[in-house]
Amino acid sequence: LNPVVRLSDFLYKLTSNGRKFFKHCDYVHEVAENVISQRKKTLQDDPDAQSSKKKYLDFLDILLKARDEDGTGLTDLEIRNEVDTFLFEGHDTTASGISWALYSLAKHPEHQRRVQEEIDSLMADKQEKRIVSEDFNKMPYLTMCLKESMRVFCPVPIISRQLVNPIVVDGITLPPHTLFDINIIALHHNPTVWGEDHNEFRPDRFLPENINKMDNFAFLPFSAGPRNCIGQNFAFNEMKTTIARILQRFDLSVDESHPVLPRPEVVTRAMNGIKLFMKPR
Numbered sequence: 001l002n003p004v005v006r007l008s009d010f011l012y013k014l015t016s017n018g019r020k021f022f023k024h025c026d027y028v029h030e031v032a033e034n035v036i037s038q039r040k041k042t043l044q045d046d047p048d049a050q051s052s053k054k055k056y057l058d059f060l061d062i063l064l065k066a067r068d069e070d071g072t073g074l075t076d077l078e079i080r081n082e083v084d085t086f087l088f089e090g091h092d093t094t095a096s097g098i099s100w101a102l103y104s105l106a107k108h109p110e111h112q113r114r115v116q117e118e119i120d121s122l123m124a125d126k127q128e129k130r131i132v133s134e135d136f137n138k139m140p141y142l143t144m145c146l147k148e149s150m151r152v153f154c155p156v157p158i159i160s161r162q163l164v165n166p167i168v169v170d171g172i173t174l175p176p177h178t179l180f181d182i183n184i185i186a187l188h189h190n191p192t193v194w195g196e197d198h199n200e201f202r203p204d205r206f207l208p209e210n211i212n213k214m215d216n217f218a219f220l221p222f223s224a225g226p227r228n229c230i231g232q233n234f235a236f237n238e239m240k241t242t243i244a245r246i247l248q249r250f251d252l253s254v255d256e257s258h259p260v261l262p263r264p265e266v267v268t269r270a271m272n273g274i275k276l277f278m279k280p281r
Contacts, residue, residue, distance in 0.1 A: 100153035
């Protein structure tokens with residue numbers, strides 16, 4: 001479609017592609033609104049029900065109970081927008097991170113073995129071979145491998161921002177409301193930042209002694225600052241759990257006959273998918 005048509009909701013809705021797109025959007029919004037209304041009704045019928053049954057409030061409870069200094073809560077639309085963000089930003093991005101991490105470990109069996117040894121050691125004294133929240137900080141090597149995979153194959157390669165205040169870049173002042181893109185994948189492969197071997201998979205880049213020497217903005221898989229990813233801790237732990245469970249059960253290897261070529265889009269994908277062999281351990 002003509003880019004001008006895509007920029008105008010009015011014109012885009014007149015196209016078959018646009019009608020299909022907004023039909024799907026309406027369906028997704030309806031699902032989110034139903035979940036929100038049901039939870040809101042539960043809280044209204046029994047305000048103490050949620051807090052008495054659960055040790056922690058979940059994301060939706062927090063949104064529904066949030067109040068500013070004047071006692072005003074979020075509108076239904078604002079809550080739905082936050083729910084939509086969690087549903088969609090936490091789906092494709094996490095899937096991309098998991099896929100590229102498994103590919104990286106399959107391609108580098110020496111690192112895969114170290115991760116498996118770490119997981120095996122963690123599970124050795126457990127009766128139920130499950131990963132729980134207390135285990136997240138007990139897998140340092142898996143954490144290093146996952147971070148390195150997210151550096152090499154950044155799940156979100158580019159983000160956009162709008163300036164609130166003017167800033168000066170190379171002597172040029174950018175005024176407020178300027179829209180600009182931040183090329184995260186270029187940052188993660190900048191030889192000045194990561195060295196001439198920036199294309200190599202080296203988890204030791206994220207050893208504590210190396211992290212301490214790193215600039216705070218050298219590694220930005222979840223962005224940074226006040227507009228960073230609201231669900232980054234959840235997403236990172238979700239990826240660690242999934243990868244650990246897979247490597248606990250399988251040895252991975254790459255299909256050498258299938259070329260894997262990353263394609264940066266809204267989310268980094270493989271042009272023809274990723275094919276791996278999984279052998280039960």
